[in-house]
Amino acid sequence: MALTERDDVISLAGGLPDTSTFPPDSYASLMRTVAANSCARALQYAPTEGMARLKHCIVDVMRAEGMDADPDEILVTTGGQQVIDLLCKTLIDPGDVIVAEAPTYPGAVPTFCAYQADVVQVTMDRDGMRVDELEATLDELERTGRRPKFIYTVPNFHNPAGVTLSLERRRELVRIAQERELLVLEDNPYGLLRYEGDPLPTLLTLDGGNFVVYASTFSKILSPGVRLGWTVAPRPVLEKMNIGKQSSDLCSSSLSQYFVAAYFEAGPWHEYVRSLIEIYRRRRDVMLDALAEHYPREAEWTHPEGGLFIWATLPDYIDTTDLLARVLEQRVAFVPGRAAYVDGRGGSAMRLNFSGVGENDIREGIRRIGEVVREQVALYGTLTGVTPAPAVRAGEAAAESAGPEPRVPEPDSELAKILRLPATRKRAG
Amino acid sequence: MSRVAVLKGGRSLERQVSLKSGARVEEALARLGHDVVSIDVGADLVERLLAEAPAAAFIALHGRDGEDGTVQELLEVMGIPYTGSGVSACIRAADKVLAKHAMRDRGIPTPDFYAFNETAFRELGAAAALPAIEERLRFPIVVKPACQGSALGIKFAATPADVPTALVAAFSYDRKVLLERHVAGRDLAVSILDGDGSARALPIVEAVPHDEDFYDFEARYVIGRTTFVCPAELPDQIAERAASLAVDVYELIGCSGFARVDIMLEAETNELYVLELNSIPGLTETSLLPQAADAAGIGFDELVKQILERAADV
Numbered sequence: 001m002a003l004t005e006r007d008d009v010i011s012l013a014g015g016l017p018d019t020s021t022f023p024p025d026s027y028a029s030l031m032r033t034v035a036a037n038s039c040a041r042a043l044q045y046a047p048t049e050g051m052a053r054l055k056h057c058i059v060d061v062m063r064a065e066g067m068d069a070d071p072d073e074i075l076v077t078t079g080g081q082q083v084i085d086l087l088c089k090t091l092i093d094p095g096d097v098i099v100a101e102a103p104t105y106p107g108a109v110p111t112f113c114a115y116q117a118d119v120v121q122v123t124m125d126r127d128g129m130r131v132d133e134l135e136a137t138l139d140e141l142e143r144t145g146r147r148p149k150f151i152y153t154v155p156n157f158h159n160p161a162g163v164t165l166s167l168e169r170r171r172e173l174v175r176i177a178q179e180r181e182l183l184v185l186e187d188n189p190y191g192l193l194r195y196e197g198d199p200l201p202t203l204l205t206l207d208g209g210n211f212v213v214y215a216s217t218f219s220k221i222l223s224p225g226v227r228l229g230w231t232v233a234p235r236p237v238l239e240k241m242n243i244g245k246q247s248s249d250l251c252s253s254s255l256s257q258y259f260v261a262a263y264f265e266a267g268p269w270h271e272y273v274r275s276l277i278e279i280y281r282r283r284r285d286v287m288l289d290a291l292a293e294h295y296p297r298e299a300e301w302t303h304p305e306g307g308l309f310i311w312a313t314l315p316d317y318i319d320t321t322d323l324l325a326r327v328l329e330q331r332v333a334f335v336p337g338r339a340a341y342v343d344g345r346g347g348s349a350m351r352l353n354f355s356g357v358g359e360n361d362i363r364e365g366i367r368r369i370g371e372v373v374r375e376q377v378a379l380y381g382t383l384t385g386v387t388p389a390p391a392v393r394a395g396e397a398a399a400e401s402a403g404p405e406p407r408v409p410e411p412d413s414e415l416a417k418i419l420r421l422p423a424t425r426k427r428a429g
Numbered sequence: 430m431s432r433v434a435v436l437k438g439g440r441s442l443e444r445q446v447s448l449k450s451g452a453r454v455e456e457a458l459a460r461l462g463h464d465v466v467s468i469d470v471g472a473d474l475v476e477r478l479l480a481e482a483p484a485a486a487f488i489a490l491h492g493r494d495g496e497d498g499t500v501q502e503l504l505e506v507m508g509i510p511y512t513g514s515g516v517s518a519c520i521r522a523a524d525k526v527l528a529k530h531a532m533r534d535r536g537i538p539t540p541d542f543y544a545f546n547e548t549a550f551r552e553l554g555a556a557a558a559l560p561a562i563e564e565r566l567r568f569p570i571v572v573k574p575a576c577q578g579s580a581l582g583i584k585f586a587a588t589p590a591d592v593p594t595a596l597v598a599a600f601s602y603d604r605k606v607l608l609e610r611h612v613a614g615r616d617l618a619v620s621i622l623d624g625d626g627s628a629r630a631l632p633i634v635e636a637v638p639h640d641e642d643f644y645d646f647e648a649r650y651v652i653g654r655t656t657f658v659c660p661a662e663l664p665d666q667i668a669e670r671a672a673s674l675a676v677d678v679y680e681l682i683g684c685s686g687f688a689r690v691d692i693m694l695e696a697e698t699n700e701l702y703v704l705e706l707n708s709i710p711g712l713t714e715t716s717l718l719p720q721a722a723d724a725a726g727i728g729f730d731e732l733v734k735q736i737l738e739r740a741a742d743v
Binding site: 008318319322323324325326328376378382384 | 556
């Protein structure tokens with residue numbers, strides 16, 4: 001067990017949904033149904049591509065996000081993570097290029113590295129991946145005779161950045177993929193967990209399934225413990241991924257597939273997702289309020305419209321990997337930003353999860369991190385002769401500050417483009 | 430056969446390494462015929478020790494609590510014999526500043542350094558002294574937390590502008606940091622074993638990192654990131670001098686059982702400088718002390734046996 005997962009640590013590090021919200025009675029009743037109706041089959045192997053019953057449930061879930069999927073084009077996987085792995089297994093030879101966002105999903109980094117991909121990261125702003133930079137990157141790669149095997153993106157409530165790809169950029173991204181005949185891996189684990197704003201069409205919808213490999217999961221809308229996800233992909237790719245899956249694990253858990261099918265067929269899954277949305281929206285708001293109260297004004301963070309994560313950026317003289325050591329002493333954990341990059345960037349950023357712990361723990365965890373960060377800002381001020389700013393939000397009291405303005409060093413040129421959002425975006429509602 | 434508690438894990442930042450060391454020690458103890466009790470050190474440590482009543486404790490902890498005398502003090506109170514150094518030696522070794530002062534006072538070469546508490550900067554204006562320190566130590570300067578192992582929090586400052594950032598990082602790990610002259614050269618580890626009560630140096634291990642400017646935390650524990658050469662290819666005279674220095678430091682600190690002394694061989698001058706002593710060095714697959722013991726013909730089980738025998742007659 002890692003230090004960040006010890007019981008006495010408030011962990012804002014994981015990407016954990018709150019499974020304590022699932023009623024134990026429902027779990028018991030569903031398992032009884034599986035035992036009564038499908039005991040032998042649930043204990044048996046399943047088809048590699050997944051059970052037909054489960055695929056119908058997946059079609060329903062995708063319909064809730066405006067997609068019209070054909071069950072024959074679905075491959076059931078062992079979590080959404082396996083889709084990333086299988087696509088790499090299918091397409092990546094050592095040295096092949098994958099284009100990903102900067103920052104990117106920290107869990108994808110070891111997968112890409114394991115296949116020895118050359119990951120090129122394209123920066124993001126509040127509207128998600130900068131497609132102008134993407135085009136420039138693709139042009140640059142083309143000039144050196146290289147062509148990415150795929151573009152990896154998390155368009156909704158990005159992990160870790162918390163931002164959402166705008167509609168205009170979705171259209172642009174799909175146009176680029178179609179014009180250049182490039183595959184896009186659209187990773188959408190959180191799409192149904194929207195707390196404000198209107199849903200946007202998925203890349204799969206906009207593209208019609210020609211160049212988009214779609215990945216999603218039951219982990220965030222039901223349970224990561226069932227380890228079930230899925231992909232919808234162009235047929236030649238899907239067939240190769242199916243072969244890859246056979247060699248990886250033959251099939252995903254039959255028991256889980258029966259359980260999940262029984263759950264969705266029982267009906268009120270939308271209600272459970274709605275209850276999660278209410279809980280997580282409150283937790284997000286608590287975290288945003290706590291950040292505003294406890295983080296120094298030199299810090300910035302994103303305002304996610306959904307999902308599980310907030311991405312906070314500190315002054316670049318604070319290295320969050322080192323900061324974590326001191327924060328762990330206060331029994332709080334987060335994910336240092338460097339985990340979301342392949343090139344050492346992200347050193348002053350952190351990913352904060354708000355779904356996995358209760359509101360009091362979020363408040364307390366952010367208070368403790370904020371205290372340590374403010375100490376470090378003050379220490380840096382002492383070391384450089386610069387008076388630190390008071391711990392109030394920019395724009396609220398800056399004009400009243402009698403002391404000199406803090407010297408916030410120029411961030412890395414690349415980092416500067418990312419997610420340094422104006423203060424008006426920081427508050428909830 | 431006797432009951433031996435293996436203390437591992439804990440809340441130190443070196444927890445993962447300790448879990449690996451501990452697991453390996455447990456396997457060895459089981460092979461040696463002991464009744465092994467595995468304890469992941471936490472709030473119930475004393476309770477567990479009282480319940481299990483082991484004949485001895487094998488401390489496979491690294492870093493805070495395990496290597497700084499805290500757990501040793503508890504074991505003293507409980508009357509349980511334990512492996513490795515006693516309380517006072519652990520305290521002296523865990524604090525690099527204390528250890529370096531002791532070495533300097535004894536005339537043992539250690540890189541020049543200055544050490545400060547955070548309060549010196551916060552309340553006494555120590556920042557104003559930085560230019561003088563920088564001038565004396567010359568760049569690059571190594572900035573280290575006083576009490577942290579495994580290279581965690583160690584930063585290189587190449588210019589004056591790097592120093593504040595390096596200090597902020599180092600202060601993340603400890604309230605006291607040292608600024609130390611950088612010794613460019615070869616990274617040597619001399620392991621000491623005193624199974625029979627007289628300290629002897631094992632063959633020297635040289636750590637040669639791959640494609641890295643600095644031998645960092647990860648490189649120490651990931652196979653393939655560093656090449657270890659044992660025995661290090663050194664002129665006899667230098668190898669003997671390094672071994673002798675390591676034994677001197679071991680005795681100066683007052684260690685017992687085993688330890689590892691990290692030494693730099695400066696490329697420019699061929700001089701040796703002692704960086705620090707680790708009172709509970711790693712015992713993982715890639716750790717240096719087991720490699721050194723192996724080179725001396727002492728297999729891992731035998732090593733564990735000797736360390737345990739020194740703790741108590743069990």
